[in-house]
Structures are given as C-alpha cells and as structure tokens.
Amino acid sequence: MSTTDIGYAGLAASLLLIAVVVGLSLWQRLRLERSVADAVARALVQLLIVGLALDLVLDEDRSLAWSWLWVLVIVVTAAMTVRHRAREVPGIAWSALVAYLLALGACLAVVFGLDVFPLEARTLVPVSGMIVGNSMRSAVVTARNLADLLSERRADIEARLALGMSGSDALRPSLRSAIRLGLLPQVDATRTVGLVALPGTMTGLILAGVDPEDAVLVQAALLFLILGSAAIAVTVVGLWTARWAVTSDQRFVHVDRPADV
Amino acid sequence: MTEPPTASGPVFGFVGVEVVRGGRRVLHSLDLELGPGLTVLAGPSGAGKSTLLRLCNRLDAPDSGTVRYRGRDLTTIDPLELRRMVAMVFQNPVIFPGTVRDNLAAARPARPSLIAESLDAADLDGSYLDRTADDLSGGEQQRVCLARALCTEPDVVLMDEPTSSLDPRATKAIEHEARMLVDAGHPIVWVSHQLDQLRRIADEVVLLDDGHIVAQGPPHELDDTITATLEET
Numbered sequence: 055m056s057t058t059d060i061g062y063a064g065l066a067a068s069l070l071l072i073a074v075v076v077g078l079s080l081w082q083r084l085r086l087e088r089s090v091a092d093a094v095a096r097a098l099v100q101l102l103i104v105g106l107a108l109d110l111v112l113d114e115d116r117s118l119a120w121s122w123l124w125v126l127v128i129v130v131t132a133a134m135t136v137r138h139r140a141r142e143v144p145g146i147a148w149s150a151l152v153a154y155l156l157a158l159g160a161c162l163a164v165v166f167g168l169d170v171f172p173l174e175a176r177t178l179v180p181v182s183g184m185i186v187g188n189s190m191r192s193a194v195v196t197a198r199n200l201a202d203l204l205s206e207r208r209a210d211i212e213a214r215l216a217l218g219m220s221g222s223d224a225l226r227p228s229l230r231s232a233i234r235l236g237l238l239p240q241v242d243a244t245r246t247v248g249l250v251a252l253p254g255t256m257t258g259l260i261l262a263g264v265d266p267e268d269a270v271l272v273q274a275a276l277l278f279l280i281l282g283s284a285a286i287a288v289t290v291v292g293l294w295t296a297r298w299a300v301t302s303d304q305r306f307v308h309v310d311r312p313a314d315v
Numbered sequence: 316m317t318e319p320p321t322a323s324g325p326v327f328g329f330v331g332v333e334v335v336r337g338g339r340r341v342l343h344s345l346d347l348e349l350g351p352g353l354t355v356l357a358g359p360s361g362a363g364k365s366t367l368l369r370l371c372n373r374l375d376a377p378d379s380g381t382v383r384y385r386g387r388d389l390t391t392i393d394p395l396e397l398r399r400m401v402a403m404v405f406q407n408p409v410i411f412p413g414t415v416r417d418n419l420a421a422a423r424p425a426r427p428s429l430i431a432e433s434l435d436a437a438d439l440d441g442s443y444l445d446r447t448a449d450d451l452s453g454g455e456q457q458r459v460c461l462a463r464a465l466c467t468e469p470d471v472v473l474m475d476e477p478t479s480s481l482d483p484r485a486t487k488a489i490e491h492e493a494r495m496l497v498d499a500g501h502p503i504v505w506v507s508h509q510l511d512q513l514r515r516i517a518d519e520v521v522l523l524d525d526g527h528i529v530a531q532g533p534p535h536e537l538d539d540t541i542t543a544t545l546e547e548t
Binding site: 304 | 372373374375376390394395396398399402403405407409411412421422423460463464467
C-alpha cells in the first residue's frame with residue numbers, strides 16, 4: 055500500500071478515535087458530542103470540496119488565472135475572518151486586506167522571482183494559503199491586542215498627547231507591544247520547529263516519499279517566508295489601527311475592549 | 316520656567332460651546348471667560364467640569380461654538396504646540412515606565428536645566444531623579460507628573476482633580492505648588508468637587524451643574540450657592 059493512498063477505509067479507520075472522543079464525552083457528560091460531530095462533518099465536507107476544486111485547478115491544461123482567482127478568494131476570506139475576530143477595530147477588514155496583499159506579494163516575489171519554486175498552480179495555491187493563513191493568525195492577535203491596549207492605556211496615551219507628543223509618538227509603546235505580541239507566537243513556532251512535532255509540510259512530503267533532506271529544505275524555506283510575511287502583516291495592521299486611533303487634530307479616539315470570541 | 320505672557324484679557328474664552336457625548340448634552344451653549352489666577356471648575360459629578368477642562372488643550376473638541384486661548388481661536392493653533400503652552404495634570408498620576416528622569420525627559424524639555432527647575436517647582440529634590448517612578452508614593456508620583464508638565468515650560472496648567480487620590484498631606488503639597496505657580500504668573504484651571512478645597516485655593520470659582528454655568532465669581536461671594544449645589548449631590 056502506498057503511504058499517500060489511504061483510501062476511504064483508511065479515513066474511516068481514523069474516525070475510530072473520534073468515536074472514542076464521543077464516548078468519553080458521553081461518559082463524563084462533557085456535552086461535546088454534538089460539537090465534535092459537527093466539527094468532523096464540517097472538516098470532511100470542506101476538505102472534500104477543496105479537494106475537488108484543487109483537482110480542477112491543478113489540471114495541467116487549466117489556465118493559471120484560476121489559481122490566482124483562488125488566491126484572491128483566500129485573501130478576501132482571511133480579511134473577513136479578521137473583521138469577525140476583531141470587530142472593535144474599525145477598518146480592520148481593509149487593513150487586513152492590504153496587509154495580506156503586501157505580505158503575500160513580497161513572499162510570492164521571493165518564491166517565484168528567485169525560483170525557489172516554479173510558478174504553477176501546484177505551488178501557487180498551497181504556498182499562498184499557508185502564507186495568508188499564518189499572517190491571518192498573527193494579524194488577529196495583533197489587532198485584538200492593540201484594541202485591548204488602547205482601551206487599557208487610554209490615560210497613558212492622553213498623558214503623552216498632553217505633553218505635546220504627536221499621535222504616533224503617543225501610541226508607539228502600545229503599538230510596539232501589540233506587534234511584538236502578534237509576532238512572538240510565530241517566532242516561537244520557528245524557534246521550536248521539529249523539537250516537539252514535525253511541521254505539516256515536511257510530514258506530508260515525507261509521507262509522500264520525498265527524501266527527508268529535500269523535505270526539510272522546503273519546510274525551512276516556507277517557515278522563513280511565513281515569518282517574514284507575518285511580520286509584514288502585523289506591522290501593516292498595527293500601523294493602520296494606530297493611525298485610526300488618533301484624529302487629524304491629535305485627539306485620542308476611545309477604543310472598546312475586544313469581546314471574547 | 317519661562318516668563319508667562321503678559322497679554323491682558325481672558326486666558327480662555329468659550330462662545331456658544333456645546334458638547335454632546337453618547338447622545339447626551341454634556342455642555343449646553345456655554346459662554347464663559349476664564350481669567351488669570353487660580354480658577355476652580357466646581358460642580359457635582361457629571362456637571363461637565365472635566366470636559367470643559369479638556370477643551371482647553373484640545374484633548375476634546377466642541378461639537379459647536381468656539382474656544383479661544385488668549386484671544387486666538389484654538390482651532391487655528393497647532394494642537395501639539397498648544398499642549399506645550401497649556402499643560403495638564405490628570406486625576407490619577409500617570410507614570411511612564413522608567414525613572415523619574417525618564418519621565419521628565421519624555422516631556423522633551425527645551426534645555427537640560429529645566430529638569431532640575433521643574434523638579435524643584437514640584438518640591439522634589441534631585442535625589443528623586445534616578446528612582447524608579449513606579450516605586451514612589453501616590454503623592455510623589457503626582458508631583459512627578461506636575462514636574463513633567465512643567466518641563467514643557469507652559470503658560471497655563473490644567474489640573475483635573477489632581478488630589479482626589481492623595482492623602483491630606485500630599486494634597487496640601489500639590490495645592491501649595493499650584494499657588495506658587497499662580498504667584499509666578501501662571502494661570503491654573505483646577506477641577507474640584509470638594510468644598511473645602513475650593514475655599515482654600517480658588518481665586519475664582521465657576522460652578523457648573525448638568526452642563527450649565529450656575530455661578531461665577533470669588534468663592535466668598537458664592538459660598539451659599541456653592542454649598543447648596545455641591546451638598547445637593
């Protein structure tokens with residue numbers, strides 16, 4: 055049997071552990087059965103749809119324009135997701151959209167401009183998904199932390215403004231903290247990669263029979279691209295949000311603390 | 316401290332000033348002039364005192380009407396320049412991370428000697444400079460805030476209930492420093508809702524209630540009105 059062709063029987067076998075989770079939930083009255091069943095069903099349906107769509111897009115005769123369209127859908131969906139997760143920050147969807155486009159643009163320029171990967175559907179869609187997905191997580195953390203800090207540090211910011219500091223100077227300490235908090239998980243992930251769990255791309259490539267050394271090189275390249283693009287995304291989202299928090303006549307705009315999600 | 320401007324006329328003028336926040340009218344078509352000396356804005360909670368104070372350095376903006384500083388429409392003055400001429404001390408001490416020196420340096424004093432001069436004007440000696448500001452008592456922190464405000468060489472100092480979280484001794488110290496500043500020619504606008512305090516410190520009182528001016532004048536002339544308004548709440 056090939057390691058990449060598990061078939062529906064293999065998939066069904068993996069559901070055995072889901073049955074254990076449901077059993078545990080029933081036994082301990084955790085009331086998680088429905089949530090688990092719902093998550094499993096959604097994951098299956100979403101992945102099957104994505105698989106079908108990928109089948110269409112990855113067809114060698116298909117125009118690359120379809121892949122670019124897919125990338126656009128990824129970017130817009132990620133921007134909408136950030137808006138949902140940090141709705142207290144007005145304009146967050148636009149700032150996230152710009153942030154992802156810049157981060158992705160820089161990344162794809164490196165990847166395809168320097169011939170790290172060949173520009174084809176098989177590389178464009180997964181690399182874009184990985185870049186935007188990770189940038190999205192960092193952008194959400196940054197936006198939520200910044201909204202939280204701006205709400206919590208109102209007195210500090212106004213005290214700085216009252217000394218004649220510009221809005222950007224007054225907000226700098228909060229902005230710096232938010233950007234650091236947004237980026238640190240990604241830095242930690244890069245630092246500890248391989249120590250606890252093998253990262254997904256590498257695991258997938260090794261399971262597909264690729265030489266581990268080649269798999270490591272691909273994984274490392276992707277990790278560095280992800281870190282770089284996340285840094286671009288959190289900086290853009292942070293600066294944009296900070297700009298919005300002070301009016302043109304240098305008054306601080308009240309920011310609500312983000313709600314729990 | 317630089318010499319205060321000698322321009323005659325009111326320090327602040329308010330013409331038809333209205334402020335609406337969250338659908339509530341905080342100040343109602345206010346006409347008012349604030350002169351030199353120590354003016355106390357008094358009134359019960361929610362009267363609009365702090366909002367009125369924040370209009371003076373443009374931390375807040377009116378929805379309609381005009382605010383003037385020494386005859387100039389505030390909107391024609393760069394807010395960053397204005398805030399260095401019209402300094403502010405807040406209700407609770409707002410201390411920045413680091414030492415007292417770091418806090419004073421944050422005000423970007425125009426010359427190094429201003430740090431020592433401002434510290435002295437706030438009745439703190441040089442030994443405080445290298446102490447961690449966060450470790451000081453509430454009263455000392457508030458004096459650091461006053462010194463930091465003075466590092467901008469302001470003409471006027473706005474004080475938003477600066478002693479509300481302080482003990483009587485620290486309160487007295489801040490009141491004393493404020494009086495010294497007024498005597499040196501720097502007008503002070505001070506928000507308070509404490510009857511005893513305004514009797515102690517005010518040259519003039521502006522009494523506000525629900526966004527309206529109820530009375531204005533020297534405290535001894537308004538004693539009954541002030542007592543009635545403040546004790547009502």
